Amino acid sequence: MLLIKCPFCGPRPEIEFAYGGQAHIERPKDPMSLDDEAWAEYLYIRNNTRGVHSERWRHINGCARFFNVRRDTISDEILVTYKVGEAPDAVPEKDRPTKGGAVR
Amino acid sequence: MKYRLSSGGQVDRSKPLRFSFDGKGYSGFAGDTLASALIANGVHLVGRSFKYHRPRGFMSAGSDEPNALVGVGDDEARYTPNLRATQVELFDGLVAESQNRWPSLSLDFGGANDALSRFLTAGFYYKTFMWPAAAWKRLYEPMIRRAAGLGRAPTAADADRYTQLYSHCDVLIVGAGPAGLAAALAAGRSGAKTIVCDEQDRMGGTLLSEREAIIDGLPAADWLARTLQELGSLSNVTLLPRTTAFGWYPHNFLGLSERVTDHLGRKEGNLPRERMWQVRAKEVVLATGAIERPLVFPDNDRPGIMMAEAARTYLNRYGAVPGSRAVVFTACDSAYRAALELKGAGVHIAAIADVRPAPEGPWVERARAAGIDVRPSTLVTATHGRLHISHADLASEGASSSETVPCDLLLMSGGFTPSVHLFSQSRGKLGYDEALKSYIPQKSVENERSVGGCRGLFDLGASIADGFGGGLGAVRGAGGTPVTEQKIPVFVQSFGQDGFIGALNGKSRRRAWVDFQNDVTVKDIELATREGFRSIEHVKRYTTTGMATDQGKTSNMNALGIVSHALDLPVPKVGLTTFRPPYTPVTFGSFAGQSRGKLFDPVRQTSIHDWAAEHGAVFEDVSLWKRAHYFPRQGEDMHAAVRRECAAVRNSVGIFDATTLGKIEVVGKDAAEFMNRMYTNAWTKLEPGRLRYGLMLREDGFITDDGVVGRMATDRFHVTTTTGGAARVLALMEDYLQTEWSDLDVWLTSTTEQWAVIALQGPNARKVLEPLVEGIDLSREAMPHMSVREGRICGVPTRLFRVSFTGELGFEINVPMGYGRGVWEAIYAAGKPFDITPYGTETMHVLRAEKGYIIVGQETDGTVTPDDVGLAWAVGKTKKDFVGKRSLARPAMTRDDRKQLVGLLTVDPKVVLEEGAQIVVDPREPVPMTMIGHVTSSYWSAALGRSVALALVRGGRARIGKRLHVPMAAGNIEVEVVTPVFYDTEGKRLDG
Ligand SMILES: [Zn+2]
Numbered sequence A: 001m002l003l004i005k006c007p008f009c010g011p012r013p014e015i016e017f018a019y020g021g022q023a024h025i026e027r028p029k030d031p032m033s034l035d036d037e038a039w040a041e042y043l044y045i046r047n048n049t050r051g052v053h054s055e056r057w058r059h060i061n062g063c064a065r066f067f068n069v070r071r072d073t074i075s076d077e078i079l080v081t082y083k084v085g086e087a088p089d090a091v092p093e094k095d096r097p098t099k100g101g102a103v104r
Numbered sequence B: 001m002k003y004r005l006s007s008g009g010q011v012d013r014s015k016p017l018r019f020s021f022d023g024k025g026y027s028g029f030a031g032d033t034l035a036s037a038l039i040a041n042g043v044h045l046v047g048r049s050f051k052y053h054r055p056r057g058f059m060s061a062g063s064d065e066p067n068a069l070v071g072v073g074d075d076e077a078r079y080t081p082n083l084r085a086t087q088v089e090l091f092d093g094l095v096a097e098s099q100n101r102w103p104s105l106s107l108d109f110g111g112a113n114d115a116l117s118r119f120l121t122a123g124f125y126y127k128t129f130m131w132p133a134a135a136w137k138r139l140y141e142p143m144i145r146r147a148a149g150l151g152r153a154p155t156a157a158d159a160d161r162y163t164q165l166y167s168h169c170d171v172l173i174v175g176a177g178p179a180g181l182a183a184a185l186a187a188g189r190s191g192a193k194t195i196v197c198d199e200q201d202r203m204g205g206t207l208l209s210e211r212e213a214i215i216d217g218l219p220a221a222d223w224l225a226r227t228l229q230e231l232g233s234l235s236n237v238t239l240l241p242r243t244t245a246f247g248w249y250p251h252n253f254l255g256l257s258e259r260v261t262d263h264l265g266r267k268e269g270n271l272p273r274e275r276m277w278q279v280r281a282k283e284v285v286l287a288t289g290a291i292e293r294p295l296v297f298p299d300n301d302r303p304g305i306m307m308a309e310a311a312r313t314y315l316n317r318y319g320a321v322p323g324s325r326a327v328v329f330t331a332c333d334s335a336y337r338a339a340l341e342l343k344g345a346g347v348h349i350a351a352i353a354d355v356r357p358a359p360e361g362p363w364v365e366r367a368r369a370a371g372i373d374v375r376p377s378t379l380v381t382a383t384h385g386r387l388h389i390s391h392a393d394l395a396s397e398g399a400s401s402s403e404t405v406p407c408d409l410l411l412m413s414g415g416f417t418p419s420v421h422l423f424s425q426s427r428g429k430l431g432y433d434e435a436l437k438s439y440i441p442q443k444s445v446e447n448e449r450s451v452g453g454c455r456g457l458f459d460l461g462a463s464i465a466d467g468f469g470g471g472l473g474a475v476r477g478a479g480g481t482p483v484t485e486q487k488i489p490v491f492v493q494s495f496g497q498d499g500f501i502g503a504l505n506g507k508s509r510r511r512a513w514v515d516f517q518n519d520v521t522v523k524d525i526e527l528a529t530r531e532g533f534r535s536i537e538h539v540k541r542y543t544t545t546g547m548a549t550d551q552g553k554t555s556n557m558n559a560l561g562i563v564s565h566a567l568d569l570p571v572p573k574v575g576l577t578t579f580r581p582p583y584t585p586v587t588f589g590s591f592a593g594q595s596r597g598k599l600f601d602p603v604r605q606t607s608i609h610d611w612a613a614e615h616g617a618v619f620e621d622v623s624l625w626k627r628a629h630y631f632p633r634q635g636e637d638m639h640a641a642v643r644r645e646c647a648a649v650r651n652s653v654g655i656f657d658a659t660t661l662g663k664i665e666v667v668g669k670d671a672a673e674f675m676n677r678m679y680t681n682a683w684t685k686l687e688p689g690r691l692r693y694g695l696m697l698r699e700d701g702f703i704t705d706d707g708v709v710g711r712m713a714t715d716r717f718h719v720t721t722t723t724g725g726a727a728r729v730l731a732l733m734e735d736y737l738q739t740e741w742s743d744l745d746v747w748l749t750s751t752t753e754q755w756a757v758i759a760l761q762g763p764n765a766r767k768v769l770e771p772l773v774e775g776i777d778l779s780r781e782a783m784p785h786m787s788v789r790e791g792r793i794c795g796v797p798t799r800l801f802r803v804s805f806t807g808e809l810g811f812e813i814n815v816p817m818g819y820g821r822g823v824w825e826a827i828y829a830a831g832k833p834f835d836i837t838p839y840g841t842e843t844m845h846v847l848r849a850e851k852g853y854i855i856v857g858q859e860t861d862g863t864v865t866p867d868d869v870g871l872a873w874a875v876g877k878t879k880k881d882f883v884g885k886r887s888l889a890r891p892a893m894t895r896d897d898r899k900q901l902v903g904l905l906t907v908d909p910k911v912v913l914e915e916g917a918q919i920v921v922d923p924r925e926p927v928p929m930t931m932i933g934h935v936t937s938s939y940w941s942a943a944l945g946r947s948v949a950l951a952l953v954r955g956g957r958a959r960i961g962k963r964l965h966v967p968m969a970a971g972n973i974e975v976e977v978v979t980p981v982f983y984d985t986e987g988k989r990l991d992g
Helices: A036-044 B034-040 B109-115 B124-128 B134-147 B178-189 B205-209 B220-233 B308-318 B334-344 B362-369 B421-425 B460-477 B522-530 B536-543 B556-567 B588-592 B609-614 B638-651 B671-678 B726-739 B765-772 B817-834 B841-850
Strands: A003-006 A010-013 A018-022 A052-058 A066-072 A078-083 B012-021 B024-030 B069-072 B080-084 B094-097 B162-174 B194-197 B237-240 B243-249 B253-259 B274-286 B290-292 B305-307 B325-330 B348-354 B378-384 B391-396 B403-406 B409-413 B416-418 B429-433 B438-443 B448-450 B513-515 B618-622 B625-630 B654-657 B662-667 B691-697 B703-713 B716-721 B747-750 B755-761 B787-793 B796-802 B810-816 B899-906 B918-920 B931-941 B946-954 B963-968 B971-978
Touching: A003 A078, A052 B726, A066 B726, B012 B034, B024 B034, B034 B308, B162 B178, B162 B460, B162 B588, B178 B194, B178 B205, B178 B220, B178 B237, B178 B274, B178 B460, B194 B243, B194 B274, B205 B220, B205 B308, B220 B237, B243 B421, B274 B460, B274 B588, B290 B308, B305 B308, B308 B325, B308 B334, B308 B409, B325 B334, B325 B378, B325 B391, B334 B348, B334 B362, B334 B409, B348 B378, B348 B403, B416 B438, B448 B460, B513 B522, B513 B556, B522 B536, B522 B556, B536 B556, B609 B817, B625 B638, B625 B841, B638 B654, B638 B841, B638 B931, B654 B817, B654 B841, B662 B671, B662 B726, B671 B716, B671 B726, B703 B726, B703 B787, B703 B796, B716 B726, B726 B747, B755 B765, B755 B817, B765 B810, B765 B817, B796 B817, B810 B817, B841 B931, B841 B946, B899 B931
Parallel strands: B012 B094, B162 B194, B162 B274, B194 B237, B274 B448, B305 B409, B325 B348, B325 B409
Antiparallel strands: A003 A010, A018 A052, A052 A066, A066 A078, B012 B024, B069 B080, B069 B094, B243 B253, B253 B274, B290 B416, B378 B391, B391 B403, B429 B438, B618 B625, B654 B755, B662 B716, B662 B747, B691 B703, B703 B716, B755 B810, B787 B796, B796 B810, B899 B946, B899 B971, B918 B931, B918 B963, B931 B946, B963 B971
16 A cells, blocks of 8 residues: 655555646637647547656645656656645655655 | 273373264364364274365364364354364364265265266356356356355354454564564564464464474473563563464564454453554564465365374374374485374374385485385375275385285375465565475565474574574564574474476376365366466366365375476466465454444434434434434325425424534635635635535546535635545545645634534424524524524524525524534424424425435435536636646537436326436337436436426427436436425525
């Protein structure tokens, strides 16, 4: 069971969270202006990353907030968790999870 | 006693215990395992093998035991099959039985399989039972199941209690052998919160059978006692004996299974049988030791053939002597120690057959000095004895003749395999060590380290030093301050690293066993490689080697060695099979914990539930809710009850508990804009006090939910959802609000549990309600269909909806949940003069189907657009955007031949179609026919005196007026396609 650091609540076990799919897929501002191919791309095409994957999680049984996670899909190592709209690089080193997902 | 020493070991000879095995009484001592007690009684035959029903005895003394699986328990409710006798602690009155034999262990008819063995080779099941497929179910599978197998499942429900708990620690140490205990000393003295678990009843591992070593100036047993006492005195250290770390899950989360009461026999106090510990550790120290490898030689599976270290353990720890005349067959030094210790206990050592051409070193010298016949380059080429070994054939390698040596015990040792199971489960990288002929941990992925034997350090001194260092490292890793390094001096005669993997059966035609539990021989593995299997993962599945409940603890490396030899590939090129949890089998009870019976799943009940139960309601499960399905009166079946309930609603008035509907309060300055984006409908112009049917799509354009929405104020909506969709809808709303439109000023609150909802439906609904309501004008003019008013009912605040899901004049009365039953009873009393009738979900379904109202999840299946079900009117055409709008414009979403909602009337009005039945144009078409749709809802309509059905049919609307067919097993049913509204097609009754 993953140990995920909610940016609002701190490290919590995976059962408190719901997975939210790939992160940083922005809904087009004007969907009707997209052609079918571009819309299908937004709707259906997702990465199947072997390695570091940016994904959304929701602390559904906690603060209920969505946030973003960078997780290595091979090792399950969580490199950083950050709020929606935040740049992952802006998270200070001390607030990043260790390998085990716990805060240092 | 012949097979029990008069002193020595850790059994308590002052506490004799009675037990039975296969109905025969025996006695042992406190501190015995079932295995050691049977050995002390001279019993070695304890099981029949999985496939060939070969007689089998004890091979090991621990959790790696492949043969001695027994069923324990004199009571079906507490019977456990497939327990390793080597781990079953003896208690007074223990009842155990052998498995997979009939009629008895010594006379077993299944043994005929053994004579047929040349037909039962690898892949036998796949090859022999391929055809005909139908015979599998009736013939092959039952036959195979009867002939092959392990224990039997108990016939009564488990009477025991199991608990689960979470725990957090700085350092978790798995294994309390010398390395683990040294690590525990380091972590414990450093003040780290430490948990030490060990699968055995006593901590100490190999130290429990150590006779010679001096540790820190003390004999091993004394050092062990002192160490356990010190650890026990530290408040930051938790010692968990009888606790198996069975699984490693991501981020240092480990599952431990603690056996709490099995060793006590009858239950004492309120203790659970087992505890499942779920431990999150900052750092893990694996000190899981190593497992001695069997040698693979002809007839190596007879009772009386066991691991050399197991014999030492029985002798030193339990004072149980496994034989009187032994042959030792080895590829390493450690078996010499076993031979010397057994000789010291009076066992005659007939010979040590050593695979190595020139064994030398202190242990070999000691054996020779003790007068033992050491034979280099010597193999065991056959063994004899029906139910127990009686002779072994010894031959020099390459020699054509052999010598037959009488013996009742054969000890074998092929060296040691580090136990890397948990390390591998943690996804750490293993590397092959050519000298050790084993895989050892190379690179950690998680915050863990391996110490001692499990990383190939078999020397006691090195192992203890490694453990202490590992403990300090773990403390540092967990952010603590380690105590200073301490050197623990150890004096012991150490061993080399010799060992052997693979087969030693030469050209013998006799079978040599690799996997004892699954009955896999060298021939099976060689056959698999000849048939083209090269990857060990494939060989494993084809031959089933390593796939038994012991997961190949004693067999995997030998299987690898055989494949490597057969394919002439180095071992690392053959690969290694995956280690998976659990390390040893864990009971279902332990995983279930308290989740049994009423606690299996939460049950949601409305505040009106008890009233319904008191009035005879039959309930159905809708997600977690209990909903009243129908209210049968004396002698009524469901159909009769539903017919009566339907008529009551159509003719007078019915009352229905709609509390389970999902409810979400959408509030804020931008609430209307948010609703515009989430729902297909237009909300801006909806005035406060009005209701609207809302339709919600997913972004892919398909219907996901619907419900009536009330505008309570310009900035406040009372949204209802389907019963099963409430959580999903709220999650979808939150998703868009938090991640796409965080600029909107909107708050979402689930109010499902806040409101009880009473639906009052039928032409007399207003008359019943009027006298109870204050501050709301219920008249037709003041409160039209699809409006909402706030006021009071029976003095209780209410949001009163005028709405109908039946086609009749109707109201839905929302009151605070706690008042639900009170208001319900008041309405019910007021309705008495009108013969008010409570109705359930079945009647609700019939009434709405008569009106062609859809139910999301029944008429829709996740591939249905608003237009498909005739709800195009609910889609705001002028809105620039809403969730799903762009998808509706894709070409496939507007094709004429999409499946569309239509009504079906059977030509024979008495026939009620089956929901889910397929619809065809031409019933004479050969099977498989072209299916153009299916029945989504089908009922008997009391109001119409005939059956009605809704269906999704390809190009359905263009087929209205035409006839189609529903082919069923009992014959074809002809139907007419009609518009999906059967009752009151003009909708006049709504305005009643
Ligand atoms: Zn949170």
